[in-house]
Amino acid sequence: RPRHFLSLKDLTSTELATLVDNATAHKNALQSASRSSWPLASSLSGSTISLIFSKRSTRTRVSTEGAVVALGGHPMFLGKDDIQLGVNESLYDTSVVISSMTAGIVARVGPHKDIADLAKDSSVPVINALCDTFHPMQIVADLACLTQALSTNAAGLKGLKIAWVGDANNVLYDMCIGARKLGIDMAVATPKGYEIPDRVKSMIEEAGEGTLLETNEPEQAVKDANVIVTDTWISMGQEEESQKRLKAFAGYQVTEDMAKRGGAADDWKFMHCLPRHAEEVNDEVFYGPRSLVFPEAQNRLWSAIATLEGFVVNKGDIKKTQS
Ligand code: CP
Ligand code: NVA
Numbered sequence: 001r002p003r004h005f006l007s008l009k010d011l012t013s014t015e016l017a018t019l020v021d022n023a024t025a026h027k028n029a030l031q032s033a034s035r036s037s038w039p040l041a042s043s044l045s046g047s048t049i050s051l052i053f054s055k056r057s058t059r060t061r062v063s064t065e066g067a068v069v070a071l072g073g074h075p076m077f078l079g080k081d082d083i084q085l086g087v088n089e090s091l092y093d094t095s096v097v098i099s100s101m102t103a104g105i106v107a108r109v110g111p112h113k114d115i116a117d118l119a120k121d122s123s124v125p126v127i128n129a130l131c132d133t134f135h136p137m138q139i140v141a142d143l144a145c146l147t148q149a150l151s152t153n154a155a156g157l158k159g160l161k162i163a164w165v166g167d168a169n170n171v172l173y174d175m176c177i178g179a180r181k182l183g184i185d186m187a188v189a190t191p192k193g194y195e196i197p198d199r200v201k202s203m204i205e206e207a208g209e210g211t212l213l214e215t216n217e218p219e220q221a222v223k224d225a226n227v228i229v230t231d232t233w234i235s236m237g238q239e240e241e242s243q244k245r246l247k248a249f250a251g252y253q254v255t256e257d258m259a260k261r262g263g264a265a266d267d268w269k270f271m272h273c274l275p276r277h278a279e280e281v282n283d284e285v286f287y288g289p290r291s292l293v294f295p296e297a298q299n300r301l302w303s304a305i306a307t308l309e310g311f312v313v314n315k316g317d318i319k320k321t322q323s
Contacts, residue, residue: 003316004119004126005307006112007134008174013181013208015318016140017154019310020182022321023144023302024153026309029323030070030302039322040305043313044073047103052094052118053129054080055108055236059274059300060129060137064106067304071313076102095121104312110237125311132170132237133200138273139174141303143182145296146227149269158183163225163264165189165218165254166280167245168196171231171273173204180207187213189221191248218252219262228264229271230254230280246279254281256288271296 008016029038049068053061061077068075078098080086085094091114098105099122107126109115112133119126128136146160147153162179164172168190176196179186188196195214196204204212215221222228233249234242259268270291272281285291310318 002125005311006115006128008136008178009203016181018318019140019306020143020154022306025321025323026305027302040071042072044071047073048076049073049104050098050102051075051077052107059297063300063304066301067308070305091117092121099123134174135170136174137303137307139178141299145292145299149292161185161225162227163187163221164229165221165252166230167233168194169235173200176204177207180210183210185211187221189215189218192216218258222259222262222264225264225268227269228254231273254285
């Protein structure tokens with residue numbers, strides 16, 4: 001059976017640290033003058049990787065297509081209007097057929113059950129490019145971005161404090177799981193009624209050390225935070241709840257004032273996986289000197305390369321890269 005990557009919970013702490021540090025190694029190698037001797041350049045030569053996307057994407061599509069090309073393979077983008085899936089054909093049939101002709105499947109779906117079903121019947125590795133519960137390649141990128149910004153490695157993130165202010169969603173869940181695995185403390189502020197569900201909390205608790213503080217007060221979450229993170233208040237698929245959510249999240253916009261009132265660390269950094277709307281974070285923070293959002297987005301490319309190397313090229317044997 002192939003090894004799939006549906007969530008950071010599929011990795012040991014050591015494997016997560018390795019993927020994060022490999023992402024930075026690929027960044028350094030591919031941005032250096034000696035990029036022509038990068039040892040992975042033909043590692044997917046002759047292989048097709050299918051990219052099944054049932055939802056919109058900028059970063060995930062660009063980074064995974066670019067990663068497949070960097071590894072010498074052929075990315076085959078299959079948008080929701082391109083294939084029979086969901087209209088004329090079941091997940092089972094799609095998974096068996098596509099995996100019989102490609103070396104890996106990267107998929108963005110709605111419910112987590114869809115990616116789990118795709119993986120169950122696939123004869124090649126399935127990599128989650130976002131479902132309603134997880135977004136693992138995003139968090140590998142976020143952690144790599146943090147190590148670069150703080151001039152350390154994955155092990156050096158231990159003891160860091162990350163505050164999340166906003167919705168409890170797919171990005172947050174994998175972030176909490178990843179934080180536990182690296183010994184990072186998380187504090188999460190969500191409005192009442194939008195907290196992390198119990199079934200996800202147990203997954204987070206099982207993931208490792210690191211604490212999780214939950215509150216309905218943004219100022220309490222950001223106390224002593226080294227990093228403040230948010231995401232959209234309305235994830236893809238929740239559009240019909242827009243009005244209700246905009247009301248519920250009033251007061252949750254990340255601003256310099258909020259961070260000061262709550263007592264964030266003086267040198268706190270800001271992260272957001274993008275796409276961003278102004279209600280979540282004001283321009284001063286988003287475009288200001290604390291913001292890591294654009295290097296964070298670029299790290300999606302290095303994260304996708306590290307993920308494909310680990311799960312497709314090395315068939316799930318996550319080890320320090322030779323690059
Ligand atoms: N952060 C992220 O996954 O963005 P896209 O939806 O543009 O891929
Ligand atoms: N939580 C967002 C992330 C987008 C990258 C969503 O699921 O739409």
